[in-house]
Amino acid sequence: MIETGARRREIDEVASGLFHANGYAATSVRDIAKALDIQAASMYAHVSSKEDVLFSIVEAAATAFERSAAAATADVSANDPVDRLAALVEAHVEVITADPERSSVFVTEWRHLSPGRRDAIGTRRDAYEARFRSTIEDGLAIGAFHATDAALAATFLLTALNGIATWYRPDGRLSGDRIADHYVDLALRALSEDHR
Amino acid sequence: MIETGARRREIDEVASGLFHANGYAATSVRDIAKALDIQAASMYAHVSSKEDVLFSIVEAAATAFERSAAAATADVSANDPVDRLAALVEAHVEVITADPERSSVFVTEWRHLSPGRRDAIGTRRDAYEARFRSTIEDGLAIGAFHATDAALAATFLLTALNGIATWYRPDGRLSGDRIADHYVDLALRALSEDHR
DNA sequence: CGACACTCCTAACGATCGTTAGGTAGGAGG
């Protein structure tokens, strides 16, 4: 019985901001309620536990990353590993800059999920990371990428990308698009054999 | 009156492991005490608050990063920006892999410090990041690095490097040295004009 | 009009939090 009403979405939105700013464990149900101008007990008309709120946020973020990556690589022009990696990087940056708070909660707070839910998200994270890794492996196979450890290179890239969620500010010096451009360039240069 | 006895150091060590595994806010003083086989109240014979323990860990980590970077760039051969960046990356990876728990607490939990201490650490972090940024700027000035946004490139690199603290395991597939080698390579390729 | 769903309230529950007070056992140094 998952509630999807407007108030329920407001809870996720407000909680994302607080979890992002202070962390899940340091944010109380009363903090979230206060931001919504209601009593803590009233939260339980919409959610069944604090962890449910975290899961809902993390779930939505995971889905956003998956959908964005799938859409970016569905493009027929993304058959070339170099183009595909560029598309993956760009898609990842776009998801983060579109909702940095939700994204940073996804990246940093998922360990506070219950074991079952944590495992489920972990599996999806592994599959997502595998998109990057196998793209790098494909590039290595055709000689487009410089010989390296594909798994390590994927981790290098993804941690750099996820870091954006921790420092990005919508009113900052660089727009999401500019960051995406720069990060695509850095990623391709780090890996390509002749990307100049 | 900062205590520096053996027991005090044990507290930092045990607390680093717990803060790394569960986060500062989700770790209780009783958790730390239990890992030391003493009562929670007995902790206060050695520390004056839970936050003191966090600060002590973060402080030590900050000093380790600063010292390692200073030693790496003191080398006369590090006058070339490319060599200097390589030395900075290698030094950073070494500090992390030498004590990943302390490093990850430094990277992820410092926001739970009191405002004054947080600011002090923030200033030191900024200075440390400036080492990377100015090295990149120096490389740009002599044409050794591909034209890019130096501040953004430094952030890209540092977040990728700090990510190591979150996934590195001493008994993992790759040794700290191997990781350092790969990351130096990825960093120089990402930035250099002709690093092949 | 009546039923129902939605949203929020007050009050309170037991658990756990960081921390303090006050005391004791054991070893070191005079």
Added chain:
DNA sequence: CCTCCTACCTAACGATCGTTAGGAGTGTCG
């Protein structure tokens, strides 16, 4: 032997935690 110090103990403090129980107001739909 006596004193001091270190390291630990039991007991408890007030605060805050996530959560439940039970009720009330409001709007919608038949």
